[in-house]
Amino acid sequence: MSLLDEIRVAAEPYPDKKSAVMSGLRLAQHEYGGWLPPEALVEVADALDLTPAHVQAVASFYDMYHLAPVGEHVVEVCTNLSCALVGAQQVVDAFSEELGIRPGETSGDGKVTLRTIECAGGCGYAPVVVLDHRYREPTRPEDVRVIVEELRNG
Numbered sequence: 578m579s580l581l582d583e584i585r586v587a588a589e590p591y592p593d594k595k596s597a598v599m600s601g602l603r604l605a606q607h608e609y610g611g612w613l614p615p616e617a618l619v620e621v622a623d624a625l626d627l628t629p630a631h632v633q634a635v636a637s638f639y640d641m642y643h644l645a646p647v648g649e650h651v652v653e654v655c656t657n658l659s660c661a662l663v664g665a666q667q668v669v670d671a672f673s674e675e676l677g678i679r680p681g682e683t684s685g686d687g688k689v690t691l692r693t694i695e696c697a698g699g700c701g702y703a704p705v706v707v708l709d710h711r712y713r714e715p716t717r718p719e720d721v722r723v724i725v726e727e728l729r730n731g
Contacts, residue, residue: 580608581620581623583604584597584601584624584625587686588625594626595625595631596630598625600681601625601632602636603630606642611643611646611647612643612644613636615629618632618636635725640653647683648683648687649689650690650708651690651692652676652689652707652708653693653694654680654691654692654707654709655695655696655699655703656694656705657696659700659703660697660704660705663704663705664704664717668706668718671719671723676689676691678691679691680693688728688729697712699714702714702715703715704716706724708724
């Protein structure tokens, strides 16, 4: 089944096709290897009879959609208030040092992208690190070396 068909099937339960944008984006991001190039946004728009601008507006609002290529692994550190108050910046700094990249960058080997995110919704277990959609909470700077070793060793 083509991506266009998959998106249309995913939209069937919704009375308004706009409601299926997030499902369409998720399917497209999977199809395009973890990110949403401009042609993916056009495909989602075409499948749902929407404008690419509307689809991009939704994609750019949510942290789970990537509008640029990402590494094989994505490390996201929540830096919202609850996490910030208990050391999120130190966790970000530890990842930056261990990986040799800054937030928003991907390692030279394409293995890891480091990102900061606004909120992971785990405030009671801060600071929160989301590693390939799995929560690691709480994460301390001293935990980072082991996490990076796990990433590098598969």
